[in-house]
Amino acid sequence: MLEVYSWATPxxxxxxxxxxxxGLPYHVHGVDIGKGEQFEPEFLRISPNNKIPALRDPDGPDGEPITLFESGAILLYLAGKxxxxxxxxxxGKYEVLQWLMFQMGSVGPMLGQAHHFRIYAPQKIDYAIERxxxxxxxxxxxxxxxxxxxPYIGASEYSIADMAVWPWLRSWRNQGVEMADFPHLKGWxxxxxKRPAVQRALTVLSERRRPVLDEQAREMLFGNTQYKRR
Known part of the structure; x- marks a missing residue:
């Protein structure tokens, strides 16, 4: 069974x-990033960048166990498996991969910064919010x-590129975007x-995530704790 170390984030x-x-069998281990569990030695052994998600497959290539971090790498591994x-x-493969890289290099990082400066930053910096x-x-x-x-982001069929981009767009209001301004995107x-698998996926660890960040969570996510040498 696959072991997944994760949290309810995009x-x-x-x-x-x-x-x-x-339909792969998996066991999920919640890594509460608001409590700093991403800095625990056990997690760092499989995710040295202290970020979720990470995955362990006891039945990896050639029957040997494998551990992976970085969500894009995990999606590629599971697609290959x-x-x-x-x-x-x-x-077709490279058409999908270019859009997967687009998500990894642009959609995730830039929308993450939009969330940070619009919602979480302790000071409202007009330049950063506008940018x-x-x-x-x-x-x-x-x-x-x-x-x-x-019909789909990566190709004519639903692919890992769609799976990578879609979760980041669920918070379009927090990003200062009006979904109605983008009709083709909205239809997609x-x-x-509506996909049943997507709806099931959104329930994973959802009951454990806190909608409002307390001071401990802010420190763990945005403070100096993340910069300590480990």
């Missing part, structure tokens, strides 16, 4: 969605244009939201 939900879509949600053709809100809208525009010509978003 990056965690990417992997939860893939696992549910593939199951032969699902990544095109078999070389051209990342505008970047969020730019990224939504890129996705909307893509979906005007393709609503379609994926």
């Amino acid at each position: 990056n965690g939900h990417k992997v939860h969605i893939m696992l549910e879509e593939c 199951t032969g699902r949600f990544l095109p078999a053709s070389v051209s 990342y809100t505008n970047e969020a809208r730019r990224l939504y525009t890129v996705i909307n244009k893509r979906l005007a010509h393709s 978003f609503d379609e994926i939201d």
Whole structure:
């Protein structure tokens, strides 16, 4: 059985969605990032960047155990393991991979910064709020244009690229975006939201996540604790 170390965040939900879509048996270990559990030595052994999610497969390549961190790498591994949600053709595979990299390099980091400066930063910095809100809208525009010509982000079929991007767009209000301004994106978003596997994935660890950050959580997520040498 796969061992998944995760939390109810967009990056965690990417992997939860893939696992549910593939019907793979897994056991989830909650890593409460608001309490600093991502800094525990046991977790750092499989995720040296102290970020969720991470995965351990006792039946990895050649029958040997494997551990992985970084959500994009985990999605690729699971796609390879199951032969699902990544095109078999070389051209199709790279079409999906470019959009997966787009999520990893742009959508996640930039929307994360939009969340931080619009919602969580202790000081409201107008320059930062404007910069990342505008970047969020730019990224939504890129996705909307893509979906005007393709039913899915990565290819003509649902893929790991869709699973990677979709969870980050659930908080569009917090990013200063109006979903109605992006009709092609909205149609795609609503379609994926109805998938039973996606709805199951969203319940994973949801009962443990606290909607409001207390001072301990703010320190663990944004304070100097994360910069200590370990």
